[in-house]
Amino acid sequence: TLRLICTTTAVQRKNVGASGPEKYTEAFIKKQIEEFNLGKRHLANMMGEDPETFTQEDIDRAIAYLFPSGLFDKRARPLMKHPTEVFPEQRKIQWGEDGRPFHFLFYTGKQSYYSLMHETYEKFLNVQKHQDQLTAQDLPVQKEKRNLAGSRWLTKIELEEMLLEQVSDDDYSRFIQLLQKLVALPCADIEEKYIQKFSKELPVQLQKVVIEPLQHDERGVAFSTGEGKRKTARATAVVYDNGTGKITVNGIDILHYFPVLQDREQLLFPFQFLGRIGIHDMVCTVSGGGRSAQAGAIRLASAKALRSFVTEKEVEFMRQAGLLTVDPRVKERKKPGQEGSRRKFTWKKR
Amino acid sequence: RIMPVRWSRYNPSYLEPEVKKESHQKPLEELTEEQREQMELKAVRPIKAAPPSLSSSVFSDPMISKFTNMMMKSGNKVLARSLMSQTLEAIKRKQLEKYHKAPENEKETIECNPYVIFHQALKNCQPIIGLSNITKGGKTYQVPVPLTDNRKCFLAMKWLITECRENKHRRTLMPEKLSQELLLAFNNEGPVIKRKHVLHKMAEANRAYAHFRWW
Numbered sequence A: 001t002l003r004l005i006c007t008t009t010a011v012q013r014k015n016v017g018a019s020g021p022e023k024y025t026e027a028f029i030k031k032q033i034e035e036f037n038l039g040k041r042h043l044a045n046m047m048g049e050d051p052e053t054f055t056q057e058d059i060d061r062a063i064a065y066l067f068p069s070g071l072f073d074k075r076a077r078p079l080m081k082h083p084t085e086v087f088p089e090q091r092k093i094q095w096g097e098d099g100r101p102f103h104f105l106f107y108t109g110k111q112s113y114y115s116l117m118h119e120t121y122e123k124f125l126n127v128q129k130h131q132d133q134l135t136a137q138d139l140p141v142q143k144e145k146r147n148l149a150g151s152r153w154l155t156k157i158e159l160e161e162m163l164l165e166q167v168s169d170d171d172y173s174r175f176i177q178l179l180q181k182l183v184a185l186p187c188a189d190i191e192e193k194y195i196q197k198f199s200k201e202l203p204v205q206l207q208k209v210v211i212e213p214l215q216h217d218e219r220g221v222a223f224s225t226g227e228g229k230r231k232t233a234r235a236t237a238v239v240y241d242n243g244t245g246k247i248t249v250n251g252i253d254i255l256h257y258f259p260v261l262q263d264r265e266q267l268l269f270p271f272q273f274l275g276r277i278g279i280h281d282m283v284c285t286v287s288g289g290g291r292s293a294q295a296g297a298i299r300l301a302s303a304k305a306l307r308s309f310v311t312e313k314e315v316e317f318m319r320q321a322g323l324l325t326v327d328p329r330v331k332e333r334k335k336p337g338q339e340g341s342r343r344k345f346t347w348k349k350r
Numbered sequence B: 001r002i003m004p005v006r007w008s009r010y011n012p013s014y015l016e017p018e019v020k021k022e023s024h025q026k027p028l029e030e031l032t033e034e035q036r037e038q039m040e041l042k043a044v045r046p047i048k049a050a051p052p053s054l055s056s057s058v059f060s061d062p063m064i065s066k067f068t069n070m071m072m073k074s075g076n077k078v079l080a081r082s083l084m085s086q087t088l089e090a091i092k093r094k095q096l097e098k099y100h101k102a103p104e105n106e107k108e109t110i111e112c113n114p115y116v117i118f119h120q121a122l123k124n125c126q127p128i129i130g131l132s133n134i135t136k137g138g139k140t141y142q143v144p145v146p147l148t149d150n151r152k153c154f155l156a157m158k159w160l161i162t163e164c165r166e167n168k169h170r171r172t173l174m175p176e177k178l179s180q181e182l183l184l185a186f187n188n189e190g191p192v193i194k195r196k197h198v199l200h201k202m203a204e205a206n207r208a209y210a211h212f213r214w215w
Helices: A026-047 A056-066 A111-136 A156-163 A169-184 A188-196 A261-274 A291-309 A312-320 B033-044 B062-071 B077-101 B114-125 B149-166 B174-186 B191-212
Strands: A151-153 A199-201 A222-230 A233-240 A247-249 A281-287 B129-136 B139-146
Touching: A026 A056, A111 A156, A111 A169, A111 A188, A156 A169, A169 A188, A222 A291, A233 A291, A261 A291, A261 A312, A261 B077, A281 A291, A291 A312, B062 B077, B062 B114, B062 B149, B077 B114, B077 B174, B114 B149, B114 B174, B114 B191, B129 B191, B139 B191, B149 B174, B149 B191, B174 B191
Parallel strands: A247 A281
Antiparallel strands: A151 A199, A222 A233, A233 A281, B129 B139
């Protein structure tokens, strides 16, 4: 199984919707919604604002003003949100008063998953029928390739939230395989709407980062700053224009600070990649970490600083060369029962 | 399916970085559709950070870095790197000596670039086929098996290093031993090439068991 070390907190949130049948009746939730709306209007009146245009942000600000709390955990502070956010959506009870279940696939155990698979396969057969009709009429079969790079399929957790029941790894991979088969057919454009329910747009380019403009010195020389880190080392770099290619670290020249060739190579890597070795001058400060970690931190800081001097395309090239990502690798912790992070104690037969 | 062998700190969606300058400066004369799709994929997915041993300068070579890492003991990269550079220097010196002593017509055939010699020597040492132990009916047989490119490189480098560490005189220094071995391998002579031929002969001898392989 995949150990989820590298995921975001959003994914690690417990999926309450799939845990079991609903604990709150529909009438209860309706009452909560009415109470929430009334409370919202009262709050707007108290704050002296218009009850019709009172948004969620205004509610949060009003509650923070009226009930100030010094608690550190944000989840422990007083909260006023719409009941659908507070009480997560859960499966309604699936059988009637006589005990007979509503859905025909109830006794499979995973009714929504199997009904989804049946629906998708129905669409697949539909597309094949359409294709056969076109070939029978001797019309050309369209072959527009769908852009696969710009979208991704729903993750297992998102699928669970959609179906409100537990989905296992194998089931999830079978579903994704079926979707891929459906998309691979030439006439899949007919079912485009159905497929879009299960695909998410990836941000078109990972250039969400804002590139800062150049700043100017007292003498009129353009410069820009960048920060970088690697393991425990933190570095800040200031790259000046119109220089001779001198690099100073903590007031010391790089030849004296980094006697090893590999570290100096890493420092010059961003400049060499862009072809701007003799043009820029650099002054950096670095603390923490070891010799290689400090070199990596300065490399990241200088790459970030160079973004302001360079066109967008070259920034994209730098990103694809791996110069602009923070290296997440850190020292692995030691575990109890083992000598180090991986090494086990010597095994003795007796 | 995502099956990590050992977990890594990166999300599985992160792609490997491409350090060479030329691959980014090819405008639109890309070779295949595959490369175009790869480019689009790279534009959307996040990319891992380049490791410290990789750089876009002319002097960094992935094969040489791999060899340096294999020579390294207890994480002493400084020592390994200096030994490697001394080896390349020793190769260059020997070749230059030969070059200056040779008559005019032979001067063009002598190769002086140590990187070219290194790559050619490695290629000459790579075995084509390997042996693997397969247990069938209680007995273990040595079955001839095709090798991947990575495995071939690894075996060639491993043989060179073990040969230098064990079968030489104790007092000679590593750069000297390595340069000698590399020059012999470049001319298809020497103990490493002999080991490769022995492996090939064993594979040929065990040809009968080749059908035991199921992959």
